[in-house]
Amino acid sequence: MTEPADPLLSVRDLKRHYPVRSGILGRKTGAVQAVDGVSFDLEAGETLAVVGESGCGKSTLAETVIGLDEPTAGGVVFDGEPLDGGADKSFRRRVQMVFQDPFSTLNERMTVGRIVAEPLVIHDERAEDRAAYVRELLETVGLDPNRHYDAFPHELSGGQRQRVGIARALALEPDLLVLDEPVSALDVSVRAGVLELLRDLQAERGLTYLLITHDVSVVRQVADRVAVMYLGEFVELGGLETVLDEPAHPYTEALLSSVPRVRADPEPDDRIRLPGSPPDPSDPPTGCRFHPRCHLRERLGDDDAARCVEADPALVERDAGGDPRADVDRDGRTVACHFRPDQ
Template identity: 50%
Template sequence: MTALLEIEKLTVQFGSATLTDRILRRRARVLRAVDDLSLTLEQGEALAVVGESGCGKSTLARAIVGLVPIASGRVHFDGMDIAGGRDRSTRRRIQMVFQDPGSSLNPSLTVRNTLAEVLKVHSMVPADRIGERCAELMDLVELPPAILDARPQRLSGGQKQRIGIARALAAEPDLLIADEAVAALDVSVQASVLNLLRQLRHRLGLTLLFISHDLAVVRNLCDRVAVMYLGTVVEESNTEEVFGNPRHPYTRALLSAVPRIGVKKTSGEAALAGEPPSPLALPLGCRFHPRCPIAAEVCRIEEPLLESRQQHAARCHFAWESTEPITIGEQP
């Protein structure tokens, strides 16, 4: 397999010295939304990035597509360094689907014009083939051609998200980044859009970076899962391993919140308590320690490294203490 996207020690930060900071000569408050994060995405692979609200998932996506500046680190796409900027062809090859299909579509444009705009900007087809290509795109996202003449306000949430996907596919990308693409949809609509993404991924050979706060939705779509906490990856492996043999207490807590038929929670696997600390005031040592049910003294002092065993990585001092799979629940 060849790596399509390689992210190495990526840091994205917000905030700089305000006028008050300068007058009071105090240090600027810098928020590290993505902190020294490394990830690799192979050609044709689907990687899920999961974690609670505010852990830096969207900032990571925005850094990959060039919407936020990178403070440090490397981002390589198909062998090219794109951390400092990217050419038009690379911009076309990385497309994004956003969470809110309503606000990401221009309300004054018909679906046909929304798609035609992308086809023209990237010179995807000759002018006389635009109509035909728009119809093909509708077919690809399983919508009737009559919708091409509609404006977004006439469409349901699921239809709008299918248009969002068609718009991204109009540019014939190699990498599709879906940022909470189904979070705003009803559960049944979520399932049909996830199913569509699964089919498209195989049919078009897409590489997919699928961002979600909900582990349940990624299980049948993605090959690998990276779990983020406060700007950094705390666990990463193939989907089966992350669900069946989670090594990080944070992943276990996230999984214990995923309802599973016939499985009840054990008392030792409480769901996540409280909110994550502010990224403006990261705890010393392991950044998960204030919420970790098994935190020990060392966790308050020493930050654990992301350690790998057989293609399974976890950032916890005790991740590899036992070689036995950790059970999350017990049969009733």
């Protein structure tokens, strides 16, 4: 039997804590645990979507993985090579990022042609045919080279700006694109076109995507697997249909329940409402971090509810009886909950 290929990206126990300082001398008095022990593998050619509420650590995770931020602990391995010394030039060629806001990530003083060519200039690539190659990239992302090559960002719409950002990310022919909320700043009318472009590029070029988003509808359109993040940790990880159609963690249930639905009256409103806001990441709750907002805990007996407060559940695959399994399959669903699947 053929052994499975190694993942393109492997992240193990990654942490990014920001010190909290106070007083005149600025002494460290705590730490914001933005990312706190995240592990996952990303196969070549697949899309892993990381979803969760604002402030859960999604963007910090993406920036730390690609070397824009310094990890506090943990490791990142890309194509078999550990990034112990940070992101080197070779890594930066093969991994690119598409940012959330197309209105603030393009230099207003540069033409579109110069913006897309910038990575080529930095890496001293394709000097002999750079202009022709940039025009080809603009056409690839659905822009008109004759109209847009010499245009400035202020002359473009939001959707066109994001296409320029995608063209710039493609310039060095990367293997992995990190997409940080790539359509959240766009009008609904243009989101579908950008998402279709991303799907087509992945199919044509064999790209791998790490997608950061809070929008479940975007996840359904482009993702293969889903990781649900809460307060710096993954609480559920698995295949698209498994996680979105049969959520196991109470937080995943609540997150999906908040998605607007067309309902037939007079059906009762069965949505799960999350009380309050996520806790302060500099002072997370003991035990399961979700327990102060968990609807499942409210139905447990006193002894079981106490376990949620006292013990932090690991992200593991569980059998039907709720017991941890040692033989976690790479494609299997993992859940960080003491009581799911239900015993």
